[in-house]
Amino acid sequence: MQALKARIIELLSSSPHAKSPDAEAEQILFHVLRVSNQSLRKPSDLSTHGPTPNASQTLEALHIAENRSKGVPLQHLLGYQFFYSHEYQVNASTLIPRPETEILVDEAIHYLISRKLAPNFRFAELGLGSGIISCEILYHFPRCSGLASELNSDAIKLAKRNLEQHLGSDCESRFQILPAPSPSTGFEVFCPHGPFDLLISNPPYLSLQDEIEKEVHIHEPQHALFPLGECGPLDPMFFYQNLIDHFETLLKPSGAVFFEVPHERAESIEHLFLSNGLYQTRLIPDLTGRPRVLFASRNAN
Ligand SMILES: C[S@@+](CC[C@H](N)C(=O)[O-])C[C@H]1O[C@@H](n2cnc3c(N)ncnc32)[C@H](O)[C@@H]1O
Incomplete structure (x- = not known):
């Protein structure tokens, strides 16, 4: 040995x-x-x-x-990665779960506990990937229900396996996956189903100008890293702006938003939210001390 x-x-x-x-x-x-x-x-x-x-x-x-x-x-x-409280199957169809995203999930879970929401609260996640975020929320709040969108059909298959493994087949009754009809479709897919108590996402948020490790560039899918439209890269702020365009319809007045953000643009995204009706915000640092998670709500919570 x-x-x-x-x-x-x-x-x-x-x-x-x-x-x-x-x-x-x-x-x-x-x-x-x-x-x-x-x-x-x-x-x-x-x-x-x-x-x-x-x-x-x-x-x-x-x-x-x-x-x-x-x-x-x-x-x-x-073929797997441990994330928060479970081991998840992973493959090349989506992002490998990151420790930063554990901070997003942990903050959201602690917020939901501290707000003492009705146990049957509802959430929506944009960009399900391997399923880690939705799966942890469904696991920690066994009476809540949610929806998640995802662009990549192979990622949807992977997420279904992970959800079934950790939540059993019963999760089908309280969780629905919406395939995104195009790469530039954002939160609007949730509009017929809202409003929600929680909107959460680790969206594709990198810009081609950002510093990215070569290994990540080669082995992780471009659609998980960069906002990409049918004709090429979109503005790296695309999914944050898209949330601003739809939160009036999607978010309950008492609801909250948790987003993973690039540290390079964290303050700009916070400013975008503050100047568009999400008046209460908080930036939460990652393990390196750089801003990585943005909490936002309409009112002081
Ligand atoms: C950064 S990854 C996050 C995956 C997972 N939630 C996590 O935190 O590990 C972003 C995910 O969004 C998906 N995606 C990209 N564009 C999308 C769109 N327009 N609508 C829904 N999902 C999209 C990608 O395929 C990818 O799985």
Whole structure:
């Protein structure tokens, strides 16, 4: 086991892609040995107390490490990523769940608890992706219901699998997915179904001018990163402006908006909201201290 781990670390360290070769090597070993990390007191116990990998597990681990050293995201090679309170299947059809989005979900959940909303409150999410945001809200508030839009049909299939795995088939009665008819359709898809207590989204928000890691550019879908219309890139503020155009119809007077935002444009987006009727706003920082989540409502809450 120690020799295999050393070989994996050597492969990962030989390329610039794995930022923490040791931690990634452990994740690969946990994966091929099918060991849950809860079953060990600490991850390093794997090398000393874990099962010995057989020949096929050794080959699988080395195959993953080789592809990882070529820049393929580890989550795509393992097929899953832990997010908030569950493990989610991931693939190349949508964004890999990010720690920043855990802040969005955590803030929304704490807000919903503190507001003591009716347990059957309703929400809408733009850009469902792998399903992480809607799934966590539905899981933590078992009587709420919601809708989510998504452009990519493969992402919809992936999200359905994740929702069913964590919520059971019963979630169909309280959650509906609306396929977006075009890349430049935004919150208007929800208009026949509103108003809502919560509007939430981690929309595509990057601009081609923003600094983006090469690995992200190559391996994650363009429609998850950039607002794109039929004829090319849209303004990076597109989905925030689109919310402004529709919130009067979609948001209950007592409702709240939670949006993930690019730190480069966080203040501009907050200003856009404040000058268009969302009079109460708060920017929440990510783990690096940069503004990443925007809360907004019509009134002081
Ligand atoms: C940044 S990803 C977020 C995915 C997921 N909610 C998360 O937080 O990991 C944005 C998602 O919006 C989807 N999307 C892009 N344009 C859209 C549109 N016009 N309507 C609905 N979804 C769209 C993308 O396919 C992608 O899955």
